[in-house]
Amino acid sequence: MRRITGFGATALSALALLGVGLTTPQAGSSAQPGQTVGLPAGVPFAVGLYFVDTSSFGVRSTEPRGTELNINLPSFIWATPWTVAGGRLQFVVLQPIAASSTRGAAYQSGFGQTLLAGQVAWTLSEHIHASYLLGAYLPSDTRIVIQNAVLHQRFAVTYNGDGLNLTAHALYGTVLETVSPLGTAYYPDFLNLDLTATKKFGKWEIGPVAFGSTDLPTRNPAYRRQGQIAVGGLVGYDFGPVNLQAYVTRDVAERNYDGRDTRGWLRAIVPIYKDAEAPALRPVFGR
Template identity: 35%
Template sequence: MTKNWLATGALALTMGMTATASYAQTTTIPGEQVGLATGAPLPEGIYALNTFVFQSRDNPSPLDVGINIPVLVWSTPLVPLGGRIELLVAPPTVFAFGKRSGPAGLRDLSINVGTFVGGIWAFDLGNNFGVSLLGGAYLNELNGDRGVLRTNAGGLVGTGTVLPQLSSNTYRFGVAGSYTGDGWNITANLTANIYDSPSSFGGGRDFGTIYSLSDSLNLDLTATKKFGKFEIGAIAYGTVNFDTGAKAAGIVNAALNDRGRFLMGGLVGYDFGFATAQVYVARTVARSAASFDSTEISGRLIVPLYSPTPVAAVAAPIIRKY
């Protein structure tokens, strides 16, 4: 059962944000898949997963950030070339919390991220090794919400959006490898975000701003071990932007000077039988000058909703000797 819960983690999907002039340019939030054996195929069935991430950002950032990621996955009976096909959907939400009260403090806000739809092709290679491929898109152009910052007094802060990533659909591709023997979960997961760029929100919704969106790459690392129903171990994750150069006049580079950042921490989990819960904490250990330091606390719940009823074995005929 342990392996089945961990495998569910091929799913958690969301985005990162920053409210300064530089942007951690990745729609998929770094670290969203740590603690999960994303390389292992799921047993056939339907699963629900919810992850909430809270970023406590160091001063002088005026905001803390929360991200909620509900996910539904159908692990289908289809196994072309020996790989399980898993279909998934996720409608993430981002929250920002102003740190200072009073009229000049920043107002709290929430932003709807474009719903993610995608699929996974996961292979059991034997000897407790697995590998998976993921592909899909965040449909930001259909239901992405730009988000703007305002003071508690109602004044607009700046002239751009909080999340320029949402001006374009985000195309997501990933590859993961996992070892799940002897209660271990040793997993490495690479996730690429590719954008239609340059892009804008259109319809005059964003002051005529055109964004140059940097493609990016995330790395999530997990090394945990099960002790009975408990799980404990180490995690690490980070992101890197590919294009941080200056752009032409009239085009805002949404990753200007922000090469990326990397965090490390630990994870504790417990298997309740009907569900599995995990809590993990990480702290920035390296970053580019334009990025930010933060302590991130995340909680996750994984629940199986349906699995096919096993087919009853046909009784063997009784043979009597006379």
């Protein structure tokens, strides 16, 4: 089966999505599609340590019964005072947890592979930001998730002027070994795109969101590549130190998932500490 993963933002979708009677078991994107929706992923964090938890519950309309999947993605993000090429150096640790009932079967649950990553985030101009993340999902002995190591990269661009959060975030995964240790599953490389277009009104935030995912071409002729496109809406509220977001998404198109997914999401962003004396990043352009 496919592994659960993700960053602040990433997780298993395959527990719920395996086909029946297939020669080669199907596997969705290893980084849960839609997991970074709502985050201004290109913007550098202020220097400090943050806890970010994204949890979701969804039902896919598989037959004869729907497939249920709950994914929890707790993570810690350390925004260091150090810079690389003018960008903030940040470190990410994520430990996903998932529970799934496939087509009405008994629930299975377990820990996903730990994600360890480094990220550099730049302020390019006053309201335009970009980030690049490089990391790896570590091998796992848990059989209900992917067990092989995965190299993971993320690229984000954010515009945040006038209370807007306009973010495009691409997530790319390279599986270092495509066949599971027991030879029962096949893991393709993947590409996801998470999109956010929200607006703040005082402490409130609201707007449309969308995401897409696809397995990349493989050399395995028996493998049926999976993909999906989902749209939805987000609402958030800034309580001061804690920022909460909730959004709902629904697949408008899918390929080889055997049903469309409807999913509710909830996120909490909690600063554990901030360095109030650390200066903000200067724009890379226009210094």
